[in-house]
Amino acid sequence: MTGRIDIVSIFPGYLAPLELSLVGKARQDGLLDVTVHDLRDWTSDRHRTVDDTPFGGGAGMVMRPDVWGHALDEVLGEQDTPAGQSLLIPTPAGERFTQAMAEELALQVCAGGQLAIACGRYEGIDARVAEHYAEQEHVTVREVSIGDYVLNGGEVAALVITEAVARLLPGVIGNPQSLVEESHGSAGLLEYPVYTKPPSWRGLEVPEVLRSGDHGRIGTWRRSRAVERTARRRPDLLVRHAPPQVRLAKGVDAEAVADVAARTFALACPPDLPAADAEAFVAEHLDAVALRRALRARDRVLLVAEVAGAVVGYSMLALGHPEAADVRAVVSEDAGAELSKCYVLPEHHRSPVAAELMTATLAEAQRRGVQSVWLGVNQANERAQRFYRKHGFARVGARRFTVGTRVEADYVMERTLAPQISPGRRAVAD
Template identity: 65%
Template sequence: MRLDVVTIFPDYLTPLDLSLIGKAREDGLLDVRIHDLRDFTHDRHRTVDDTPYGGGAGMVMKPQPWAEALDHVLALDNPSGAKPRLLVPGPGGRPFTQALARELALEPWLAFACGRYEGIDERVYDHAREDLGLEVSVVSLGDYVLNGGEVAVLAMVEAIGRLIPGVIGNAESLVEESHEDGLLEYPIYTKPSSWNGRDVPSVLLSGNHGAIAQWRHEQRLARTAARRPDLLHASHAGGADGGDLEIAAATPGDVPELAVLLLACAAREAGAAGTSGTPDAHASVDDVRASLDTSITWVARSGGRLVGAVRTPRSPSPDGEWAISRLCVAPDLEGRGLDRRLVEQAEAAAPDGTRSVTLHLGSGRPEALKAYRKAGYRPADGSSSLPGTVTLVKRRR
C-alpha cells in the first residue's frame, strides 16, 4: 500500500518510522511518503494561509499550494495514471471506525491532506473531486477539535497499516480485538494466577474451552454496556430490532455501509442457493451510489447500525407495477421480522394507481417464500428478471 501525506509539519510524522509501522516500511509493505505543503508556495515567506472571506477569526489554508501539492502527488512515480483516495481529517467528517479502517486497508493508495488553522479552502475539495477525479472523504477522529490533521493521520495510518497482511506477525491477534464485531474486548490476564491478593477468574484456569468462550462473550457484553452502550445493537442484546428501528430513504452518507450489507447478503444468498449470480455479488460502492439516482433504497437502522435495506422504483411501470427488490437484512438479524417491516415500508411507498406489487427474493430462501405467500404474494409466471432470485406478485385492490 502507498500512503502520501501532505502537511506543513513533516517532522510531526516521524513516529511512522517506529515500531511495526516503521518495520512495515522497511519491509516494503507500506510505502509512506511525506510532502511539505510549503514546497508548493511561491513567495519568500512560503505562505500557505490567508484571512477568511466574510470575516471571522483565524486563517484559512490557500487553494493554490494544495492544488500544486496534489498534482505533485499524482504525478510522482505514477506511470499508470492511478489515483489515490484522498482523506482529509476534520471534525465535521465521517467517524473513523474499525469498519472504515478495514475498508481503507483494501485500497492500494491513500493520500492524506493535513489541514491547519480554520481549515482548507472549500474549493480544494471541489478541485480534487471534479478536476482530478479523486474520491474525497472527510474523516473525523472523534467529537473534538485538534490543532491540525497530523495527529489524526498518525492514528489512522496505524489503524489501517496494521490490517495490511504481514504487518502484524500473528494475524489471529486481529480477530478478537475491540470493535471487530461491534463489541469491546474481554478482560485479559497472564501469570501469575494470583497477584497482590487478586486471582485470575477460575474459568480461565479450568481448561473448559466452551465455558471460557461463553465467559469471554458475557464479559464483552458487560464491558460494552458499561463503557460504550452506544455500540450495542439488536444482534448482541437479543431483541427483535432493539425497539429503536428507524427506516428512511438512503442518502449518500449511507452508501459505504449499504454496500457492505448488500455484499454480505449476496454472499449469504449465493451460499444458500449454491450459485454465484446474485444481483449484488459484485456490486461496488460506485454501483450502490449510482443506484440512489435511479431508485429509492430504504434503509433500516437500529442503535445507529444499518441492519436492513430494500429498493423501490421512483415511479411505477406504465402498466402499474411496483417492483420491490434488493431486500436485505443483516445475516445475524434474520428471522426476527425485520424483512417484513422493510417490505411494508416499500409497499406503503407505492403511489395511487399501482395495480400490482412484485417482490424479488433470493431463490435460496424457501422459508421466506412460505411467509410471503401468507402475506398475499404468489409466484410470478416465467423466470425472474434478476439472476439468483424468484419473483412474487401481489395484486392491489
C-alpha cells in the same frame, strides 16, 4: 502489490513516529510505502506562506487552495493506481473514522491503491480544495473525523488513520488472530478483559475460568465479558451490531444461565435482604445443577436471551395450576403457568432485551396451550412491577415467599394470553 500512503503537512517532523514499531517495520520490510511531504515545498514566496485571512472576516487563518492544489496535483497525479486514490482530509466536521472505514481503506492499499492525507492547520483548508478534487474522476474525497473534539491540526489524525490501516495489511501483525477478537471487529463488540502472570497481584486474582484449561468455558466467558463491557461502555454498538435473540434453552446453557442468575437474583430482592440469604437461595435453586434439572423437567420451560452469542437473560415457565393455597385463592381458574423467572443482566436494562424475552416467553406459553400466566414480584420492587404492568400483567393478590431466613411479601400478578399476545412470536429451538 504494495499500495502507498502519502501525507502532506507543514510539520513533517510530527509524523516521525511512523518510523517506529510495527508501522516502521512494515515500511522497512516493503509491506507498506509511506511518504511524508512538506506542504511548504509547493509555496512560491520567500516566506513560504501557506495561509491567509478568511473571506467574510473572523478569527484565525485559512490554508490557501493554490498551495494545496500544487501539492495534491503532484502527489496524486504522479501515481499509477489501478485500485484508485482516496484523498482524506481530517476535520472535526468530517464523517466518523471507524474500524469499518479502516478495513475499507486497507483493502484499497492492499490492491495497490493510494491514500493521500491532507493535514490542515489553523482554521482548516479552503473548502474549494475538497470540492475540486471530488470532481476528479480518479479521486475519492473523504473528510474524516477521529472524534468529537478539536485538535490543532490533522497530523494526529493522520497518525491514527495510518496505523489503523497499516496494521490490517497482510504480514504487519504477527498473529492474524489478534485482529479477529479485538475491539470494534466484525462482531461490533469491545474486546474482553485480558490477563497475564502473575495469577495473583495486589490482592486481585485472575478469573478461575481462565486457568481452568477448559477452552469451551473460556470462550463462553470471554464472549460474555465482551458483551457486558460493550453494554456498559458503548451500548450504541450493541443496538447497531447485535440485536437480541431469544430461543429455547439447551443443556449446554446451564452454566451461562447460572451466571446470569447469580448476578441478577439479588436485584429482585429488597435492598436490606442479607447478601448471605440471597447467595444461599441462588446456590440451592439457581446453580448450574439445579438449572440442568429444570431443563430436563417436563413441567419447566426455559428460554434464554442472547446478544452476540452471549446469554444475557433468561426466563422460566412452571407449567400447571399453582399448588400454593395463597396463590390459588387469587388467580383465575385458567392460570396454567407461573412465570417463575424473568431476569436480564443490569447493563441491558435499558435495551430491548427484556421486552424481547418477555414477548417470546408469553408466546411460548400460548403455543403450549396456556391461557393465563401468573407471577410473584416482591412488593418493594417497583421497577419490576412497572415492567410487568407494561406487558399486560395486573395485580390480583399477594403471597408469602421465603428467601433464606426471611419471609418476603410478594404481589401476585396475572395476565390472560389469548386476547392479547401477538401471533407468530415464539422462541425457536436450535
